[in-house]
Amino acid sequence: MERTEVLIVGAGPTGLALALWLTRLGIKVRIVDKAAEPGTTSRALAVQARTLELYRQLDLTEAVLEGGRAVPAVNLWARGRRVRRISFERLGSDLTAYPFLHIYPQDAHERLLIERLANMGVTVERPAELVDYVEDGGVVRARTRGANGAIAEMEAAFLAGCDGARSRAREVLGTGFPGGTYRQLFYVADVVAQGPSADGELHLDLDEADFLALFPLRGEGRARLIGTVSDERADADAMSFADVKGRAIASLKVDVAKVNWFSTYRVHHRVTARFRVGRVFLLGDAAHIHSPVGGQGMNTGVGDAINLAWKLAMTLRGRAAEALLDTYEPERIAFARRLVATTDRVFTLVNATGPMADVLRIRIFPTILAAVTRSAAARRYLFRTVSQITLNYRGSALSRGRAGRVAGGDRLPWAQGVGAGDNFLPLDLIAWQAHVYGAKSAPLEQACMRLSLPLHAFDWHPEHEKAGLARNALYVVRPDGYVGLAEPTASPAALERYFADLRFEP
Numbered sequence: 001m002e003r004t005e006v007l008i009v010g011a012g013p014t015g016l017a018l019a020l021w022l023t024r025l026g027i028k029v030r031i032v033d034k035a036a037e038p039g040t041t042s043r044a045l046a047v048q049a050r051t052l053e054l055y056r057q058l059d060l061t062e063a064v065l066e067g068g069r070a071v072p073a074v075n076l077w078a079r080g081r082r083v084r085r086i087s088f089e090r091l092g093s094d095l096t097a098y099p100f101l102h103i104y105p106q107d108a109h110e111r112l113l114i115e116r117l118a119n120m121g122v123t124v125e126r127p128a129e130l131v132d133y134v135e136d137g138g139v140v141r142a143r144t145r146g147a148n149g150a151i152a153e154m155e156a157a158f159l160a161g162c163d164g165a166r167s168r169a170r171e172v173l174g175t176g177f178p179g180g181t182y183r184q185l186f187y188v189a190d191v192v193a194q195g196p197s198a199d200g201e202l203h204l205d206l207d208e209a210d211f212l213a214l215f216p217l218r219g220e221g222r223a224r225l226i227g228t229v230s231d232e233r234a235d236a237d238a239m240s241f242a243d244v245k246g247r248a249i250a251s252l253k254v255d256v257a258k259v260n261w262f263s264t265y266r267v268h269h270r271v272t273a274r275f276r277v278g279r280v281f282l283l284g285d286a287a288h289i290h291s292p293v294g295g296q297g298m299n300t301g302v303g304d305a306i307n308l309a310w311k312l313a314m315t316l317r318g319r320a321a322e323a324l325l326d327t328y329e330p331e332r333i334a335f336a337r338r339l340v341a342t343t344d345r346v347f348t349l350v351n352a353t354g355p356m357a358d359v360l361r362i363r364i365f366p367t368i369l370a371a372v373t374r375s376a377a378a379r380r381y382l383f384r385t386v387s388q389i390t391l392n393y394r395g396s397a398l399s400r401g402r403a404g405r406v407a408g409g410d411r412l413p414w415a416q417g418v419g420a421g422d423n424f425l426p427l428d429l430i431a432w433q434a435h436v437y438g439a440k441s442a443p444l445e446q447a448c449m450r451l452s453l454p455l456h457a458f459d460w461h462p463e464h465e466k467a468g469l470a471r472n473a474l475y476v477v478r479p480d481g482y483v484g485l486a487e488p489t490a491s492p493a494a495l496e497r498y499f500a501d502l503r504f505e506p
Contacts, residue, residue, distance in 0.1 A: 046295025
């Protein structure tokens with residue numbers, strides 16, 4: 001029985017991101033997937049700013065940007081005309097290096113991650129369907145079934161279930177998947193189109209209770225139509241693009257020249273009860289699924305993977321006790337529950353029926369949204385929320401202190417600073433590190449040397465204050481770019497006490 005350190009079940013973006021991060025950190029992984037080949041169609045499209053920041057640490061961001069398309073604005077339509085345009089440009093230009101919504105379909109996304117993983121010497125094993133597993137004597141023993149029905153046995157220190165909404169890993173774990181299923185049938189069509197809405201921007205129709213949106217793709221005229229049809233009019237087996245094209249033509253003025261592919265699917269809103277039991281973890285759609293409103297799903301799965309990867313690496317290399325792994329579930333499950341509840345409320349509102357609902361969507365909602373987005377503070381809040389850069393772990397056992405507007409558990413604020421570089425450059429190391437914005441003291445340098453903790457000092461700049469950082473304060477930054485300790489006095493004693501209390505070596 002071949003042994004590995006981490007067995008990853010599922011080769012979607014979540015599993016692939018986990019495999020890449022772990023391999024980069026020197027951890028031996030095996031990744032299996034029950035599909036014989038990677039997918040050639042996809043529903044997930046959006047790559048949010050926070051994911052682009054995290055991918056920068058793996059040197060993936062430029063490839064994602066080159067292979068996709070930045071969306072400069074969202075347009076709201078009603079009664080066959082454009083009633084509001086909301087620009088994303090400059091919305092978060094002082095918050096992140098990626099102040100836009102980026103469209104990069106999941107199938108292309110997976111091909112990129114698979115290629116990068118292969119370059120690092122790791123190949124996805126296919127088809128290999130998880131049958132079952134047991135935890136025994138500090139290891140997980142798993143069985144998989146291949147194409148010819150042959151059973152293979154694997155042994156790993158840890159197992160990561162990244163195998164989607166119908167997760168076998170979750171089923172064996174027995175953590176349940178409470179929630180519900182939306183009554184609407186979703187459809188997605190990859191098309192080549194012309195018309196006023198085929199202009200490289202995002203378009204959303206508000207006319208009917210059924211959701212309809214047009215997303216631009218890379219390539220002349222390429223776009224993705226995503227919509228819903230209520231149950232009483234939906235027959236998933238018999239439905240074709242001909243059944244839905246009428247509304248797209250009438251509502252968004254889409255002239256479809258070619259349909260590359262068309263698919264229907266059901267959407268659920270569910271969160272499993274546990275993200276970790278013993279040596280088994282659940283990530284991505286295996287742990288939580290929700291409405292596609294806001295383009296959060298794929299990004300949340302990647303966030304799960306990166307949160308877990310460095311913790312597994314520290315534990316496997318003996319630099320931290322397994323208690324560090326206890327922080328994965330509370331840090332990620334709270335966000336997942338909040339996300340499912342929020343997207344459910346928004347989707348329910350968008351798809352509400354009745355005369356009052358129609359008035360709300362067509363007349364009131366665009367007016368309120370226009371008024372709100374005229375406020376710079378409101379625009380920043382919306383961008384921070386959708387881009388996931390506002391996500392924080394302030395309640396975590398790993399989070400301590402506050403300096404300036406930054407508390408332990410916050411994402412390290414991005415700041416351009418002096419010259420062409422920014423304060424995210426050192427994060428490419430993927431390691432614990434200390435940041436000081438201003439003057440560093442000799443005692444602090446000595447404490448960092450004793451801890452083998454890289455210390456990065458940045459010349460003070462007004463952009464640092466604007467970002468919320470405090471002058472001469474100490475920020476201990478986790479490998480995933482979140483602040484562990486924010487210490488306003490840059491006390492060496494506080495730094496050493498932080499790692500002593502947590503009982504691990506940075």
